[in-house]
Amino acid sequence: MHESSWATFLTARKAERQACDAPRPLRALAEEFAFRALALMFPQFAHPARMGAEGVDDEAMHLEALLRAAIGPLVAEPDQVVRTFLSRMNTVHAALVLDANAIMAGDPAAMSLEEVIVAYPGFLATAVHRIAHELYLLQVPLFPRVLSEWSHRETGIDIHPGARIGAGFAIDHGTGVVIGETSVIGDRVRVYQGVTLGALAVSTKLANRKRHPTIEHDVVIYANATILGGMTVVGAGSVIGGNVWLTNSVPPRSVVQFTSRVEQRDGDDGLEFHI
Incomplete structure (x- = not known):
C-alpha cells in the first residue's frame, strides 16, 4: 500500500x-x-x-x-x-x-x-x-x-437468541445443531447432532413473521433431521427419525422415519468403496 x-x-x-x-x-x-x-x-x-x-x-x-x-x-x-x-x-x-x-x-x-x-x-x-x-x-x-x-x-x-425453548431441554452430542429465531420448542424435548429447525424461505421480507417450526412437548428428534417452516408443527410425543426431511406438520405421537432401500449385489459389479 x-x-x-x-x-x-x-x-x-x-x-x-x-x-x-x-x-x-x-x-x-x-x-x-x-x-x-x-x-x-x-x-x-x-x-x-x-x-x-x-x-x-x-x-x-x-x-x-x-x-x-x-x-x-x-x-x-x-x-x-x-x-x-x-x-x-x-x-x-x-x-x-x-x-x-x-x-x-x-x-x-x-x-x-x-x-x-x-x-x-x-x-x-x-x-x-x-x-x-x-x-x-x-x-x-x-x-x-x-x-x-x-x-x-x-x-x-447455533441457537438464535430469539428461539423459545421450554423446560428440560436436552441436546445430545450437538455438533451442527441449528435452531432458528422463531422456533418454539416445548418441554422435555431432546435433539441430536445435525438437527436443523429452519425456514422454508430466506428473505428479509419475512423478518417479522414466524419462519421456523414449532416442536411440542416430549418430542425426540434424531441426528441430521431437518424440519422447516413456520407453519410446521411436530405434535407432542412424536419421534422424528434420523435424516428425515420434514416440511409438513405431523399429529401428536407420530413416528416419522427415513427409509433406506437395500439391494443385494449380483456378482462382482466392480464397485469398491474406500473410507
Whole structure:
C-alpha cells in the first residue's frame, strides 16, 4: 500500500471509531460475560480464586459491570435493563438445572450431573442461549446475538437468541445443531447432532413473521433431521427419525422415519468403496 493510501486508510478508521456508538470490544465482553454468568450460577465455572462464598459477590459485581459496559451504548435505559436481567437470573438457573438433569437422564454415558455441566457442549449452548434469550426479550440489540455466536464457536451449536425453548431441554452430542429465531420448542424435548429447525424461505421480507417450526412437548428428534417452516408443527410425543426431511406438520405421537432401500449385489459389479 502506498504511503499516502496508508495515511488515508488510518484517517478513515479514526473517523469511524470517533463516530461509532457501539463498544468496540463487544466480542470480548460477550465471552467474559458468559463465563461470569455461568460462574455465578454454577461453581464448576468459577475461577479457583473465587470459589468461596465471598466469590459470589465478586462474580455478581463483575457481571453487572460487564453487562452495563456492553449494553450502555446500545439501549436508552441500561440501568433498567441490567436490573431486570439480574432479577431473572434465579429463573434462568432453575431452568438450567432442569436441562442438566434432562441431559443426564437420557444419556447413559453421563456419569454425574457435574460432568454434564462441565463437559457437555449441549449444556453450554443451552446455558448461553437462556442468558442471551433474556436479553433478547429485553430488546437489547446486537449483544444477545454476539453471545450466541460465541457459544456457536465454542460448541458447534447455533441457537438464535430469539428461539423459545421450554423446560428440560436436552441436546445430545450437538455438533451442527441449528435452531432458528422463531422456533418454539416445548418441554422435555431432546435433539441430536445435525438437527436443523429452519425456514422454508430466506428473505428479509419475512423478518417479522414466524419462519421456523414449532416442536411440542416430549418430542425426540434424531441426528441430521431437518424440519422447516413456520407453519410446521411436530405434535407432542412424536419421534422424528434420523435424516428425515420434514416440511409438513405431523399429529401428536407420530413416528416419522427415513427409509433406506437395500439391494443385494449380483456378482462382482466392480464397485469398491474406500473410507
